[in-house]
Amino acid sequence: MHMNWFKYSSPQTFYPLAGxxxxxxxxxxxxxxxxxxxxxxxxxxxxxxxxxxxxIIFVHVPAAWMSMFIYLVMAGWAAMGLALNAxxxxxxxxxxAPTGAMFTLLALVTGSLWGKPMWGTxxxxxxxxxxxxxxxxxxxxxxALQSSIDDPRRADRAGALLALVGVVNxxxxxxxxxxxxxxxxxxxxxxxxxxxxxxxxxxxMLLMALAFWMYSVAVALMRVRCIMxxxxxxxxxxxxxxxxxxx
Amino acid sequence: MxxxxxxxxxxxxxxxxRRRSDIATTLFFFVIVSSLFPLGIGPEPAVLSSIAPGVxxxxxxxxxxxxxxxxxxxxxxxxxLEQMLLAPQPLAWLVSAKIFAHWLVCxxxxxxxxxxxxLQYAMPNDALWVLVYSLLLGTPTLSLIGAIGAALTLGVRGxxxxxxxxxxxLYIPTLIFGAGAVAASAHGMSAEAHLSLLAAxxxxxxxxxxxxTAAALRISVE
Amino acid sequence: xxxxxxxxxxxGDRLLFKDLGFVLEAGSLLYVLGENGSGKSSLxxxxxxxxxxxxxxxxxAGKSIKNHAELYLPNLKYLGHLNxxxxxxxxxxNLQMGARIAGQDVTATAALAALTAIGIARxxxxxxxxxxxxxxxxxxxxALWLSRSPLWILDEPFxxxxxxxxxxxxxxxxxxxxxxxxxxxxxxQDVPIQAKSTVTLSLSA
Numbered sequence: 001m002h003m004n005w006f007k008y009s010s011p012q013t014f015y016p017l018a019g020x021x022x023x024x025x026x027x028x029x030x031x032x033x034x035x036x037x038x039x040x041x042x043x044x045x046x047x048x049x050x051x052x053x054x055x056i057i058f059v060h061v062p063a064a065w066m067s068m069f070i071y072l073v074m075a076g077w078a079a080m081g082l083a084l085n086a087x088x089x090x091x092x093x094x095x096x097a098p099t100g101a102m103f104t105l106l107a108l109v110t111g112s113l114w115g116k117p118m119w120g121t122x123x124x125x126x127x128x129x130x131x132x133x134x135x136x137x138x139x140x141x142x143x144a145l146q147s148s149i150d151d152p153r154r155a156d157r158a159g160a161l162l163a164l165v166g167v168v169n170x171x172x173x174x175x176x177x178x179x180x181x182x183x184x185x186x187x188x189x190x191x192x193x194x195x196x197x198x199x200x201x202x203x204x205m206l207l208m209a210l211a212f213w214m215y216s217v218a219v220a221l222m223r224v225r226c227i228m229x230x231x232x233x234x235x236x237x238x239x240x241x242x243x244x245x246x247x
Numbered sequence: 248m249x250x251x252x253x254x255x256x257x258x259x260x261x262x263x264x265r266r267r268s269d270i271a272t273t274l275f276f277f278v279i280v281s282s283l284f285p286l287g288i289g290p291e292p293a294v295l296s297s298i299a300p301g302v303x304x305x306x307x308x309x310x311x312x313x314x315x316x317x318x319x320x321x322x323x324x325x326x327x328l329e330q331m332l333l334a335p336q337p338l339a340w341l342v343s344a345k346i347f348a349h350w351l352v353c354x355x356x357x358x359x360x361x362x363x364x365x366l367q368y369a370m371p372n373d374a375l376w377v378l379v380y381s382l383l384l385g386t387p388t389l390s391l392i393g394a395i396g397a398a399l400t401l402g403v404r405g406x407x408x409x410x411x412x413x414x415x416x417l418y419i420p421t422l423i424f425g426a427g428a429v430a431a432s433a434h435g436m437s438a439e440a441h442l443s444l445l446a447a448x449x450x451x452x453x454x455x456x457x458x459x460t461a462a463a464l465r466i467s468v469e
Numbered sequence: 470x471x472x473x474x475x476x477x478x479x480x481g482d483r484l485l486f487k488d489l490g491f492v493l494e495a496g497s498l499l500y501v502l503g504e505n506g507s508g509k510s511s512l513x514x515x516x517x518x519x520x521x522x523x524x525x526x527x528x529x530a531g532k533s534i535k536n537h538a539e540l541y542l543p544n545l546k547y548l549g550h551l552n553x554x555x556x557x558x559x560x561x562x563n564l565q566m567g568a569r570i571a572g573q574d575v576t577a578t579a580a581l582a583a584l585t586a587i588g589i590a591r592x593x594x595x596x597x598x599x600x601x602x603x604x605x606x607x608x609x610x611x612a613l614w615l616s617r618s619p620l621w622i623l624d625e626p627f628x629x630x631x632x633x634x635x636x637x638x639x640x641x642x643x644x645x646x647x648x649x650x651x652x653x654x655x656x657x658q659d660v661p662i663q664a665k666s667t668v669t670l671s672l673s674a
Contacts, residue, residue: 085521137416144412148403151481157466158399162413165395165459169417172448176420179444183427234482254569258555265557326551327567333517335543335572468519 011228012237014088018221025218029211036207044200053117058201060110062209063103064128067135068170070100070216074142075167078160088224090156091231093163094146095223099216101139107132127181131174138166152231251336252344259348269317273353274360277310281364292369299368300378300429306364307357307382308418311389314353315414316407318345318397319464332468338461346394346457347387354386370433377432381445385425388449391456392417398463420448470494471516471620471651475525478511485511486672487524495619496646496665499653503672509655510550512672513624516653517547529620543572546618548626552609556598560584560608563597568615575615583614587637603629613641621645623654635660 040058047054074096081089111129112122123129142162149155232238263269284302285295322328322345331341361382362375370378396414400406428441470493477487485508493499503509514520516527518534518541527534534541554563561580568575584590587607592600597608606629613621621642627635635658642652643663652664 134416134419137412141409141413141416144409145399145403148400148405148409151469154466154469157469158463161395161459161463161466162399165417168455169420172420172451173416176423176444180423180427250574251570251572254566258558258566258570261562262555262557321555324551325555326549326553327555329519329547329549329551330553330567331570332519333542333545333547334570335539336570341570468514469521 011088011091011232012235015225015228015237015241018225022218022221025214025221029214029218032207032211032214036204036211039200039207040204044204045198050118053114056110056114058204058208060107060114061205062212063110064107064132065209066212066216067100067104067107067132070096070103071135071138071163071170072167074100075163078163081156082160082164087156087231090160091224091227092220093160094156095220095227096216097139097143097146098223099219101136101143103212103216104132104136104139108136125181127178130177130181134173134177135170138170142166251334252340255331255341255344256348259345260351263348263352269314270352270356273310273314274356276313277306277357277360278364280306280309282367285367295367296369296371296433299365299370300374300426300433303361303364303368303378304382304385304422304426304429307361307386308389308415308422310357311353311386312393312411312414312418314349315393315397315410316400318349318394319401319467320397320406323401323467328464329468332465338464339457342394342460342464343457346390346460349394350387350390354390358382358386370429374429374433377438377442378429380442381425381428381438384442384445384449385421388421388445388452389418391449391452392421394460395456395463398460398467401464401467421445424448470530471653472528472531473516473525474528476512476515476522476527477524478508478515478520479523480508480511489525489670489672491668491670493620493651493653493668494666495649495651497651498642498646498662498664498667499651500667500669501653501655501672502669503655507672509672510624513547513622513653513655514549516622517545518542544618545620545622546571546613546616547622548609548612549624552605554597554605554609557596559594559596560589560600560611561593563608564611564615567612571612571616573615573617579615580611583611584608586614586641587611587634603631603634606630607634610638613638613645619650621650621652621654623652625655625657627656627658627660 036058040055044055044058046052074093077089077093077096080086081093108129111132115124115129116122142159145162146155146159149158229238229241281303284298288294288298319328322331332338334341358379361378365375365378393410393414396410396417399413400409403409424441424445428438428445431441432438472490472492474490475487476489478485478489489512491499501509501512511520515522518527518538521535529537529541529544532540553567554560558566561577561584564580564583565575565577568580581590581593584593587610589604589607589611592604592608597605600608610626610630623642626638626642630638639660639662642654646652646662646664652662
């Protein structure tokens with residue numbers, strides 16, 4: 001099988017393709033989310049220790065997974081954009097960042113909601129929550145840097161470099177925070193690994209993670225389409241597109 | 248090769264010497280920030296000595312950070328950055344000389360002054376020594392990582408605040424290991440594990456940060 | 470020999486030029502003409518390797534300057550809009566340190582001779598901060614008397630210079646070309662420079 005992948009790496013061919021793909025991903029996301037929520041709220045057993053409150057981990061854990069996964073994917077696109085000087089890769093990295101930040105925030109909020117009934121406080125400096133907080137800072141830094149540089153080419157490349165520096169640092173930060181946490185004898189309840197993980201619980205989490213994944217793809221594609229139009233507003237293909245639209 | 252490196256170092260030190268107020272600003276900032284805490288918290292020696300490692304480390308970190316924007320800004324404005332980019336020597340190598348100069352000017356004075364402030368915080372003697380060691384190992388890392396942020400935000404709107412947002416999260420491991428070493432020794436434990444981790448982070452940033460900074464500088468002149 | 474092929478430059482949204490090419494041989498002068506904003510400075514920065522061309526490539530001695538910067542840069546002396554001088558250093562210190570960073574060891578006597586050549590020897594020990602625009606430019610240009618690089622790329626070297634200094638500089642460039650060097654420059658004034666061959670490149674805005 002021989003396909004010309006480079007054809008899809010140019011914005012004007014990718015734009016309509018992405019437009020066709022978005023509804024599919026949205027449908028997949030909604031379907032998976034519906035099934036996932038059903039499994040997690042109706043089928044998964046009540047935890048004998050934590051009662052019903054534990055069910056928030058069906059949102060929290062997949063959100064935390066996605067927040068880290070999206071950062072990796074973003075850094076991957078950024079590296080590709082930097083190495084191959086490909087416009088589309090840099091746009092993908094830029095499009096992914098807000099979604100990643102959103103999931104990080106979701107993981108933080110659900111984490112603190114979960115913490116209230118469990119520990120009696122909204123915030124504990126447990127290793128996982130602290131790492132998520134730092135990850136949020138990394139996302140915010142990436143977005144702030146990109147938006148404060150006017151020249152899109154420079155913004156892409158500076159952002160890409162920052163994402164790469166971040167990705168080298170993430171494991172070190174994660175390790176240092178864990179080390180700090182064990183030394184200071186923080187919370188002993190480990191969130192995420194529920195006491196007895198039933199098979200249905202794992203299934204619920206996986207379904208939710210897949211739903212989030214599909215959602216991220218759909219939203220990133222939508223955002224990348226907007227970025228393309230904005231960046232290439234003076235090019236022929238955008239001009240002809242807007243001419244067609246205004247008719 | 249060393250000749251060029253030394254020239255860059257000598258030039259930056261000479262410039263710092265002719266603008267002595269820059270060195271003083273960093274030091275004053277460090278002293279003032281660390282003097283604010285007892286005023287805000289209260290003078291009980293037990294409380295002060297328990298917060299001292301964290302407070303002194305955070306103050307040193309912030310003092311190093313406020314001086315970062317100056318690292319490349321003047322060079323970029325007067326064109327000497329362009330000349331450095333066009334020098335036959337690898338840019339990362341020359342950049343490492345600039346970072347070293349920045350540390351000598353902004354980091355080393357803080358390291359030397361820190362034990363004095365530590366005395367005000369009623370820190371035990373052993374912990375004071377560990378404080379100096381840990382700052383000696385850790386502050387170069389702060390300059391190295393900070394240089395990446397300074398280069399990325401060169402000539403960008405609101406670069407002073409932006410550099411803080413970019414750099415502070417990356418400082419966390421250094422802060423944890425550095426302050427942890429001092430705290431461990433203040434509690435009568437061995438600081439060795441912390442210090443070796445701190446050294447590992449320093450070595451890693453020594454290798455990678457000048458390369459990343461050089462890449463960021465090239466991006467910034469485009 | 471410097472060869473440029475099919476260069477294109479985009480700044481922001483605007484295409485400044487495309488399909489630009491030339492061959493510059495030993496002893497020749499390349500004059501880049503054009504209005505403000507036509508991309509003269511961008512072209513010069515591109516030829517130094519500071520700016521990556523949108524399209525096309527630049528070859529020095531048959532090798533791409535992007536991939537073989539270590540072969541190219543020792544042969545290059547660039548002077549842009551900015552003088553590259555430190556305000557708090559004296560003219561002499563600036564010249565000496567600048568040359569050393571460019572990989573060339575220069576004695577104080579040689580540096581002083583260069584300053585004498587362009588007529589500002591009396592400012593040698595003054596901090597650059599106190600000099601006028603024209604004097605600063607001359608300190609930066611004095612580096613051309615020290616440079617051993619065959620290729621000079623000069624952005625508006627005659628700007629802010631008086632008649633006498635302009636003549637001295639033109640003579641120095643002619644001398645460099647006669648010795649087999651190459652020069653690329655932009656200028657708003659018409660300054661006579663003797664060269665084996667002169668190529669003129671006009672950029673339209």
